[in-house]
Amino acid sequence: MTNTPILEFLANYQRDVLNTDSDIMKHWKDTMKVFQDAGEDMSEVIVSDTWKENNEEVLKIIESYKAVLNGLRTDNADFDNPFGYSTIINKVNKKIGNQDAGEAAEIDKEFADLILQDVVNIQNRLSLAGDLSDINRGQILKQ
Numbered sequence: 001m002t003n004t005p006i007l008e009f010l011a012n013y014q015r016d017v018l019n020t021d022s023d024i025m026k027h028w029k030d031t032m033k034v035f036q037d038a039g040e041d042m043s044e045v046i047v048s049d050t051w052k053e054n055n056e057e058v059l060k061i062i063e064s065y066k067a068v069l070n071g072l073r074t075d076n077a078d079f080d081n082p083f084g085y086s087t088i089i090n091k092v093n094k095k096i097g098n099q100d101a102g103e104a105a106e107i108d109k110e111f112a113d114l115i116l117q118d119v120v121n122i123q124n125r126l127s128l129a130g131d132l133s134d135i136n137r138g139q140i141l142k143q
Contacts (some may be wrong), residue, residue, distance in 0.1 A: 006118040014061045022057045028122070029056075031129050043139065045132040055130050062123045069116060075109035087092070 011024045030051060039042035047055070071085035086104035093101040107115070 004118050006099065006115060007086065008063055009115070010062065010119070010122070012099070013065050016062065017068075018061060020061065022054065022061060024058055024061065027051075027054050027058050027126075031126055034129055034133075035125075042132055043136055045129060046136050047129055047133040052130060052133075055126055059123065059126060062119060062126075066119055069107070069112060069119070069123070072105055072107040073109060074106045074113045075112075 007025060007028055014020055014022055014024055031047075034045055034051075073084050074087050075084065078112055088104045089101075089104045090106070092098075093103075
């Protein structure tokens with residue numbers, strides 16, 4: 001999971017589309033280091049307050065990316081379904097003869113599902129690090 005190209009897609013999306021300062025690649029490396037430092041003892045997973053703030057921003061970026069990805073899907077595209085938005089736009093432009101509109105990007109179901117699977121795995125690991133840290137901080141405070 002550490003070398004997935006989806007991380008690069010997310011970083012490019014964050015930089016080029018959202019134009020934010022978050023550094024997803026650095027945040028991911030920091031997160032993996034937290035897990036590596038803990039070894040097999042998950043009670044050692046503790047993140048900093050700065051990490052938590054960065055994580056909130058990165059998780060928002062991931063949710064936004066998932067929404068865009070769903071809009072590019074070609075499956076289940078109809079006027080009542082936001083999935084397949086690009087397909088609908090392309091059909092409408094073709095139907096009305098709008099020659100000036102460029103064709104919107106589309107992704108087939110299988111490819112979209114593969115990307116989404118990696119994105120969700122990244123999202124889950126980031127959430128897990130934060131959740132474990134919260135649990136572990138609570139345990140430390142109880143002692």
